[in-house]
Amino acid sequence: xxxxxxxxxxxxxxxxxxxxxxxxxxxxxxxxxxxxxxxxxxxxxxxxxxxxxxxxxxxxxxxxxxxxxxxxxxxxxxxxxxxxxxxxxxxxxxxxxxxxxxxxxxxxxxxxxxxxxxxxxxxxxxxxxxxxxxxxxxxxxxxxxxxx
Amino acid sequence: xxxxxxxxxxxxxxxxxxxxxxxxxxxxxxxxxxxxxxxxxxxxxxxxxxxxxxxxxxxxxxxxxxxxxxxxxxxxxxxxxxxxxxxxxxxxxxxxxxxxxxxxxxxxxx
Numbered sequence: 001x002x003x004x005x006x007x008x009x010x011x012x013x014x015x016x017x018x019x020x021x022x023x024x025x026x027x028x029x030x031x032x033x034x035x036x037x038x039x040x041x042x043x044x045x046x047x048x049x050x051x052x053x054x055x056x057x058x059x060x061x062x063x064x065x066x067x068x069x070x071x072x073x074x075x076x077x078x079x080x081x082x083x084x085x086x087x088x089x090x091x092x093x094x095x096x097x098x099x100x101x102x103x104x105x106x107x108x109x110x111x112x113x114x115x116x117x118x119x120x121x122x123x124x125x126x127x128x129x130x131x132x133x134x135x136x137x138x139x140x141x142x143x144x145x146x147x148x
Numbered sequence: 149x150x151x152x153x154x155x156x157x158x159x160x161x162x163x164x165x166x167x168x169x170x171x172x173x174x175x176x177x178x179x180x181x182x183x184x185x186x187x188x189x190x191x192x193x194x195x196x197x198x199x200x201x202x203x204x205x206x207x208x209x210x211x212x213x214x215x216x217x218x219x220x221x222x223x224x225x226x227x228x229x230x231x232x233x234x235x236x237x238x239x240x241x242x243x244x245x246x247x248x249x250x251x252x253x254x255x256x257x258x
Contacts, residue, residue, distance in 0.1 A: 097240030
């Protein structure tokens with residue numbers, strides 16, 4: 001597949017979610033990912049974006065740039081860039097998923113999904129921007145989920 | 149997202165279809181909270197037509213479950229499939245909630 005890059009810039013607000021997910025879906029649709037993998041990618045994009053929408057720009061408005069790039073051997077890189085407060089999702093603690101209803105906290109799951117489901121996640125802070133890359137290889141085969 | 153509710157004896161059967169994401173999760177939570185306010189205590193959430201759920205949806209489910217627990221109520225689930233089933237599995241929600249293959253199986257336990 002030839003290298004191909006597409007980007008959009010959206011307002012860092014929940015009202016941008018649908019448009020952002022539609023952008024990702026239309027880019028990834030014909031890349032050879034199966035439907036389960038497409039859904040996982042969509043989920044992780046939502047989780048990263050909602051986190052930015054909620055926390056990156058406290059008390060002010062801001063923007064998010066979303067880019068999709070195809071690389072060698074069907075590699076898809078989704079890069080999400082904001083100019084908000086520094087936040088490295090890779091350094092956040094994982095939630096304890098073994099706790100019961102009473103003990104279970106409501107936060108932290110979205111980032112956990114990203115770390116669990118994407119093949120590779122990279123973060124860097126550059127020119128006062130948070131740059132998050134999610135890299136996935138399209139093999140036509142989804143990572144199996146344990147059905148036990 | 150679309151929500152249809154009907155009563156089967158003491159159980160409020162909630163069929164939710166479409167997507168529970170960060171945009172629709174608050175509506176889902178509000179809808180069920182209203183039923184709790186009306187005195188409903190047992191909920192069966194039917195997910196056979198639910199295509200997608202994100203952490204925002206799980207957060208709403210957990211919030212409702214916590215309220216129900218303080219009122220000695222409960223929340224059951226049936227017919228999870230595809231991405232929704234996977235998300236329940238990865239998040240541990242598949243272990244903290246009781247999930248049935250069919251509505252019939254779930255109602256037998258109520």
